[in-house]
Amino acid sequence: MKFYSGFSLKNEECLFEAFLKKGAYTVSGFSYGTIKALKYTQEQLKLGKRVDTLQLLSPVFFEMQGGKFHRVQMMYYTKDRKKYMQNFIKTCFMPYAVKELEFQKEKKEELEELLSYQWSVPDLLELQSKGVNIEVYLGSKDAVIDVEEARKLFLDVATVTYIKEANHFLQLS
Numbered sequence: 001m002k003f004y005s006g007f008s009l010k011n012e013e014c015l016f017e018a019f020l021k022k023g024a025y026t027v028s029g030f031s032y033g034t035i036k037a038l039k040y041t042q043e044q045l046k047l048g049k050r051v052d053t054l055q056l057l058s059p060v061f062f063e064m065q066g067g068k069f070h071r072v073q074m075m076y077y078t079k080d081r082k083k084y085m086q087n088f089i090k091t092c093f094m095p096y097a098v099k100e101l102e103f104q105k106e107k108k109e110e111l112e113e114l115l116s117y118q119w120s121v122p123d124l125l126e127l128q129s130k131g132v133n134i135e136v137y138l139g140s141k142d143a144v145i146d147v148e149e150a151r152k153l154f155l156d157v158a159t160v161t162y163i164k165e166a167n168h169f170l171q172l173s
Helices: 012-016 033-046 067-079 081-093 108-116 121-129 147-155
Strands: 002-004 026-030 053-057 133-139 159-163
Touching: 002 033, 012 026, 026 033, 033 053, 033 121, 067 081, 067 108, 121 133, 133 147, 147 159
Parallel strands: 002 026, 026 053, 053 133, 133 159
Antiparallel strands: none
8 A cells, every 4th residue: 555645744644544445556645645646546557557446535625715715825834834834733633632743844835736736527537447446535524625525526436435523634533
């Protein structure tokens, strides 16, 4: 199994033990890591390699937010990176207590990509046509992404698991 971490994080894979398939042909990603997991899966298939399952855990989804949202987020990040990241992590765990995580130095370009990423239904359908089972996991209390719009988009192209009372990390109280 290959796992891609969320924005600024590393080794948070353990938070998703209940959901992850550990098979050799599974690719998983959390939040920002879902973009990287999708791209990796596409590359593997182009190389003729096998991927059975693509797991998208709390996939980034800001498609319904306008350019103003993007600009404001980038402005706050540029103004006070440390404060922005503290607030970001706090929001990820809402409404529950923040857990200790390992961090890596995030890059402004990654935040840009995260905020502006647009999911392509044709790309996802192409993966399905090549035998990839797409699984999406969403928490109903996720305060980071637009859960309802993400759910609508992915319902037609994936098996969607909607976890009541779960936050962005798919954690319950």
